[in-house]
Amino acid sequence: MPELTTTREAGEAPVAETRRLKYGEAVNAALARVLAEVPQTLLYGEDVGKPGGVFGVTRGLRRKFGDRVFDTPISEAAILGSAVGAALMGARPIVEIMWADFSLVALDQLVNQAANARYVSRGAAPAPIVVRTQQGNAPGACAQHSQSLEALFLHVPGLRLVMPRTAQDAHDAVVSAVHADDPVVIVENRTLYFGDKTEVELGGAARPMGWSHLRRPGRDVTVVSWGAVTGQALAAAESLAAGGVEAEVLELTWLNPLDMDAVLASVARTRRLAVVHEANVTGGFGGEIVARVAEAGIALDAAPVRIGAPDVRIPAAPVLARSLLPDAGGIAARLSEMVR
Amino acid sequence: MDGTHAGTDAGTHAEASGGARDGTGRRLADLHAMWRIRALEEKIRELRVADGGNGDVVGSVHLCIGQEAGPVGACSELEPGDALFATYRGHGWALARGVPAESMIAELAGRESGVNGGRGGSAYFTAPEHGFHGENSIVGAGLPIAVGAALAGRFDGSGRVAMTVCGDGALNQGASHEALNMAAAFRLPVVFVCENNYWSELTPIDEMVGEPELWRRAAGYGMAGERVDGNDPAAVRAAVRAAVQRARSGEGPTLLELMTQRLVGHYIGDVEQYRRPGELDRAREEEPIARLGRSLAAEGVPAADIEDARTRAQAEIERAAEAALAAPPADPRTAKDHVYA
Numbered sequence: 001m002p003e004l005t006t007t008r009e010a011g012e013a014p015v016a017e018t019r020r021l022k023y024g025e026a027v028n029a030a031l032a033r034v035l036a037e038v039p040q041t042l043l044y045g046e047d048v049g050k051p052g053g054v055f056g057v058t059r060g061l062r063r064k065f066g067d068r069v070f071d072t073p074i075s076e077a078a079i080l081g082s083a084v085g086a087a088l089m090g091a092r093p094i095v096e097i098m099w100a101d102f103s104l105v106a107l108d109q110l111v112n113q114a115a116n117a118r119y120v121s122r123g124a125a126p127a128p129i130v131v132r133t134q135q136g137n138a139p140g141a142c143a144q145h146s147q148s149l150e151a152l153f154l155h156v157p158g159l160r161l162v163m164p165r166t167a168q169d170a171h172d173a174v175v176s177a178v179h180a181d182d183p184v185v186i187v188e189n190r191t192l193y194f195g196d197k198t199e200v201e202l203g204g205a206a207r208p209m210g211w212s213h214l215r216r217p218g219r220d221v222t223v224v225s226w227g228a229v230t231g232q233a234l235a236a237a238e239s240l241a242a243g244g245v246e247a248e249v250l251e252l253t254w255l256n257p258l259d260m261d262a263v264l265a266s267v268a269r270t271r272r273l274a275v276v277h278e279a280n281v282t283g284g285f286g287g288e289i290v291a292r293v294a295e296a297g298i299a300l301d302a303a304p305v306r307i308g309a310p311d312v313r314i315p316a317a318p319v320l321a322r323s324l325l326p327d328a329g330g331i332a333a334r335l336s337e338m339v340r
Numbered sequence: 341m342d343g344t345h346a347g348t349d350a351g352t353h354a355e356a357s358g359g360a361r362d363g364t365g366r367r368l369a370d371l372h373a374m375w376r377i378r379a380l381e382e383k384i385r386e387l388r389v390a391d392g393g394n395g396d397v398v399g400s401v402h403l404c405i406g407q408e409a410g411p412v413g414a415c416s417e418l419e420p421g422d423a424l425f426a427t428y429r430g431h432g433w434a435l436a437r438g439v440p441a442e443s444m445i446a447e448l449a450g451r452e453s454g455v456n457g458g459r460g461g462s463a464y465f466t467a468p469e470h471g472f473h474g475e476n477s478i479v480g481a482g483l484p485i486a487v488g489a490a491l492a493g494r495f496d497g498s499g500r501v502a503m504t505v506c507g508d509g510a511l512n513q514g515a516s517h518e519a520l521n522m523a524a525a526f527r528l529p530v531v532f533v534c535e536n537n538y539w540s541e542l543t544p545i546d547e548m549v550g551e552p553e554l555w556r557r558a559a560g561y562g563m564a565g566e567r568v569d570g571n572d573p574a575a576v577r578a579a580v581r582a583a584v585q586r587a588r589s590g591e592g593p594t595l596l597e598l599m600t601q602r603l604v605g606h607y608i609g610d611v612e613q614y615r616r617p618g619e620l621d622r623a624r625e626e627e628p629i630a631r632l633g634r635s636l637a638a639e640g641v642p643a644a645d646i647e648d649a650r651t652r653a654q655a656e657i658e659r660a661a662e663a664a665l666a667a668p669p670a671d672p673r674t675a676k677d678h679v680y681a
Contacts, residue, residue, distance in 0.1 A: 040496075042491070042492075042495060067495075068495065072522065073518070073521055073522050073525060075518035075521065075522055076518075077484055077514060077515035077518045077519075078484045078487060078515070078518035078519050078521070078522040080484070081481065081483070081484020081485050081487065081488060081515060081518075081519065082484050082485070082487045082488030082491055082519075082522065083488055084484075084485050084488055085423075085425075085473075085484065085485035085486055085487060085488025085489040085490075085491070085492070085502070086488035086489065086491050086492035087488070088423075088468070088473055088474075088485070088488070088489060089423065089488070089489050089492035089493065089496065089498075089500070090492065090496065091488075091491075091492040091495065091496065093488070093492075105514075106515070108478055108481055108515065109481065109484065109485075109515070112478050112481065113476075113478070113481055113485065117466075117474070118678055118679070118680070118681070119459060119678045119679055120456055120459045120460040120464045120466065121456055121459070121460065121464075121466040121468075121474070121678075122456050122457040122459055122677075122678055123677075123678045124456070124466060124467070124468055124469070125466050125468050125473060125474060126681065128681070157679050158679055158680065160680075180681065181681030182680050182681050
């Protein structure tokens with residue numbers, strides 16, 4: 001396949017700079033960086049160009065980079081399919097699917113095309129596209145704007161998937177995804193776009209995919225989580241600490257590649273496992289984590305627990321939605337039952 | 341864009357598509373090129389049904405027997421850097437684009453030397469080194485992918501034209517509509533080729549559309565469109581030449597509807613109960629190889645030259661098949677390779 005060229009000389013250290021940014025601004029900074037550094041990148045999707053994205057994430061990029069940043073018709077199959085075609089020709093398209101729910105309109109291009117191209121061509125025709133989308137529940141969102149679909153993507157060999165929660169990870173995920181030679185789905189989170197500014201180091205070298213974070217050490221139970229709900233898991237762990245229960249919180253930034261070593265190492269220490277995700281439980285990726293721990297033969301002191309949304313559609317009314325989604329109080333209650 | 345909507349009737353001939361009429365040498369070359377596809381397809385059919393269907397070639401195979409004029413006429417107008425995308429009925433397009441017959445037969449037979457080492461199979465021949473960027477077993481999926489190939493060309497300075505081939509039924513898929521619209525909106529250099537063989541798998545197209553002249557859709561998207569005699573390589577060539585020229589000069593995409601027919605089932609083993617009385621007899625009269633042979637003979641081209649086009653092709657395919665089947669099978673130890681970079 002065509003080599004990725006960058007404007008930097010090989011081995012030249014990227015310029016490091018730290019700025020206080022919101023999550024969406026960190027994505028924007030990363031996109032600006034890769035557009036500047038990697039001439040093959042194209043950035044497009046619905047309302048991505050002139051309007052700068054419905055959440056403002058791509059604001060200013062068209063002004064800065066011109067025609068390489070552009071708007072498309074409301075046509076998810078054409079967006080994803082054209083990304084596959086462009087990537088086959090050596091481009092590095094970064095496309096936005098405005099809501100993860102909308103990817104379902106064009107799943108063929110992700111599952112049958114992008115994920116398939118490398119394998120069936122024996123490596124001759126890979127399709128390294130980057131798909132940015134966002135998911136998760138936010139107050140007032142309806143059933144078709146609230147789903148957590150990561151398990152669906154993760155079932156497909158050939159696709160990579162990352163769910164950054166912090167501004168730093170959101171920035172780093174974009175840079176790593178563009179430099180990866182696989183199709184990568186970046187699932188951002190809408191509520192996080194509106195969070196506080198944090199320190200983000202820009203310009204570091206592209207990190208290899210697959211990192212996780214041990215966010216909080218603890219001896220009594222391992223909580224594996226990803227995405228925005230990790231914040232709830234951390235809050236639950238803090239509240240339990242007051243009562244002497246120490247929960248270890250491991251955040252999986254990438255779900256493929258999956259840092260299973262970190263999960264196993266933690267569970268081997270704590271001998272208890274809870275997986276927390278916002279997606280509904282049946283067929284969720286939490287089941288996969290539990291299964292892999294079971295297969296590894298680690299002796300547990302308590303039955304493993306999956307915490308997620310119950311298997312219902314997500315209602316529009318905030319009061320109803322809140323009652324279904326994992327929160328710190330509910331997570332803490334389940335964890336304390338486990339360690340009792 | 342008026343004036344590009346040349347053909348209007350099914351079965352219009354070369355004259356209606358721009359008065360194309362190639363010289364005898366070119367026409368003999370076309371005959372040979374069509375025979376290469378026919379011989380390849382016949383060979384594949386033979387291998388597929390051998391040993392009661394449990395021989396070297398197994399699984400779903402879709403032949404293009406009767407549709408050889410399209411790929412032969414169209415591929416001669418593509419440059420090496422252009423990108424061609426086909427569907428699962430794409431063996432003829434792959435061969436016309438330059439993919440070696442031996443590597444195609446080897447692919448079908450699951451050999452390591454197959455064009456994709458046995459991973460692609462009949463429906464997914466992919467040979468970017470020949471400008472052949474893949475068949476596809478999802479009908480209609482190739483249209484947006486071709487749009488992307490054209491789009492990339494706008495930035496990489498290649499001047500690439502993308503051509504995508506689909507059947508009549510595929511034009512009813514959502515992805516096709518999205519691709520046609522986006523290509524027109526962005527005036528991208530894409531040639532959309534629809535091979536209208538009348539059958540959407542096992543169902544006649546005219547029962548599945550309100551307007552059976554599919555080329556007329558082009559106007560709705562704001563692009564050039566034309567119905568072409570798809571059984572005449574010269575007519576196809578003329579129409580594709582105009583479309584490629586339009587694409588290269590920045591005038592945007594074209595939708596070509598090639599009227600043709602398949603003389604065989606949708607897949608090998610299709611009992612074809614849906615065929616109408618007399619249909620196949622008429623189709624055999626109009627099929628491109630017989631027709632061009634008759635036409636050359638009528639012009640006084642020696643029978644030996646006409647015969648030579650066939651025998652050379654058949655000999656080549658026989659040799660290719662022999663070599664392909666002599667090759668070792670794909671290595672199961674590599675079956676997990678190439679999922680990720």
